[in-house]
Amino acid sequence: MSVFTLPQAEKEAVLLAQLSELTEHHRANCEPYDRILAASGFTKAESIADLPWLPVRLFKTLDLKSIPDDEVFKVLTSSGTTGDVSKIYLDKAAAAEQQKRLAATVQTAIGPKRLPMILVDTKAMLKDRRSFSARGAGVLGMSTFGRDHVWALDMDGHVDVEALRGFLAKHGDQPFLIFGFTFLVWLHLYEVALEHKLDLSNGILIHSGGWKKLIDQAVSPEEFRARLAGVGLTRVHNYYGMVEQIGTIFLEGPDGGALYCPDFADVIIRDPETWAELPPGKPGLIEVISTLPTSYPGHVLLTEDLGVVHGIDDGAWPGKRFSVLGRLPRAEARGCSDTYRSAA
Amino acid sequence: MTELQRLRDAFRTALDLPADATVDDLRYQDNEKWDSLAHMSLVATIEDEFSVMIDTDDVIGMSSFDEAVRILGKYGVDVK
16 A cells, blocks of 8 residues: 555645644644744745744754653654754654554555565664664664564674575565665675675665765765666665654655655755745755654754755656755754744 | 463563563553564564564554454464
8 A cells, every 4th residue: 555645736735734733733732833933923824835844953952842741752862963962752642653654655665564674784783772873773663674684784894795695595586675774785785795796686675864975985876776776676765754754754766766755744845045945956955744743843844955856746656756965054054043043 | 382371471582571470461662671672573583483474564563462462363373
């Protein structure tokens, strides 16, 4: 069952109603959020682009939640490049819902059955089970979709070729799942598969984590796909998501080369100077929209990532097709959160 | 050994609990031993013990001992 079904106009009508309601819910239950909206003069949205956004960075400086303290079930944190930490508060309902929606999204790509799985990472990530890094938490979350897991890297971070060979001897003739962060897949799976002639042709790769490290090595997303196809890996899904909208991921479609928005989420590209919505083809800041954040006001967030919409209702799945291009240079990003800090 | 005893033992093994621990009232993340990491090992232990393959939605839905009993029923394992 797919969660990529709604054409754009239909999706926007559904989302506008749900998100307007969610905006009122958060205003009534999160006092700092209500103050920000009051200061901005917001009353009512006529379209999803009218919905008031918060800069994602605000979750690093303010405690924003719409639930009483005794209903906090989980606090998720992410360390940013500056060392500041976002704090995201979930109650039981929000925690269960985000996991279900993430599962529905991933199952669109891999089906309902758990597949034998290669984790392109090291188990050392999970050594301290009381405090996983964001990377460890990501790997563990994705491991739900697999079984008979094998770690591609040993405890010291070296590629475990024998473990990979053993896995492929056992599972390589049927569909299997591969998950890892993009640069680890490139460094520790692609190059090793090439060198040792590992057959990955039944693999379905899901990867995330940004292109910066690869672009530093002059590897573009197109080249990444082309080179992986060279070791038989043709079913490849990149995704984009963030802890501030946990459970929502934008997934690369079967046609490759662009990310799609699930039915409960969308993106809007904005001009970084005027905040005006930009049409397809024009790069700008990515605003992410999702109905999942019910316990904290994270349903409409302006990220510090640059992206571009390639087209609407013209790809393998309905809705917007877009790409992430990289980070906004930091000085400009700081300016945008200052606007809101003074309003708050 | 009955299916019920086998399931109780699977929980004790996977969650690293004493051999005489009461597990029938356990709920995911209410017990500190049953965290997300232990959950994956619990699922693998149950799959091995009962020779079943549990779908993703049921891995996510297995939020208590009682739910595990109900889910195993779907796979033809009558736990009593």
